[in-house]
Amino acid sequence: MKEEKSQKPAFIFGKRNYIFMTIGIVFIALGFIFMAGGGSDNPAVFNEEIYNWQRIRLAPTLVIIGFGIEIYAILTSPKK
Template sequence: MKNKVKQKPEFLFGKRNYIIMLIGIVFITAGFIFMSGGGSDDPNVFNEEIYNWQRIRLAPTLVIIGLAIEIYAILADPKK
């Protein structure tokens, strides 16, 4: 007779890793929200808002920071 041992399934990441991942997703989402908009309803009128510092500097920076946070969350030790 073989003894069947039930093993408790383990998650790949710990709770801390998932929290850090959520923070990274918030940064990425905020970056894409800041990038959106700036279009004109009339195609014959050019809108200068497309060159706003928020879309050119802030939004891509937030997305890159969010991606760096995601990489850290994946590589962080879950048992720490």
Template sequence: MGEQKRKEQAKPEFIFGKKNYKFMLIGLGCIALGFILMAGGGSDDPNVFNPEIFNWRRIRLAPTLVLAGFAIEIYAILLNPDKE
């Protein structure tokens, strides 16, 4: 009977709060968007150079979004869900 009481008292709790998970999803979205923006730009013919691979979106915007996404993830982990 003691084990059953202990199981009833130990109800499962999440490590993070709802606020943390929201920020984690936003961070994952930023990371995914950054990798999507980085994709493409290659050439079908290996003998032809396509300068589209060095445009602003792939060189500046996409890596910045990925790094911002990782920063948001770190913030989401360190955020105190109880503090308002």
């Protein structure tokens, strides 16, 4: 009779990797939230709010930082 060894499922990433992935997702989500809006209710009226610094500078920067954090989280080796 053979004894079957029960092994715990091994995760690909460690706890530290998942924490960084969560932080990256939060940055990306915040960036997209800041990009939202700025439209006008009346299509005949132009709204200058679309050129706000928050939508032009801050939001894309947050998204790029979030993607950088995600890449870092994927490429770091998990601590064993």
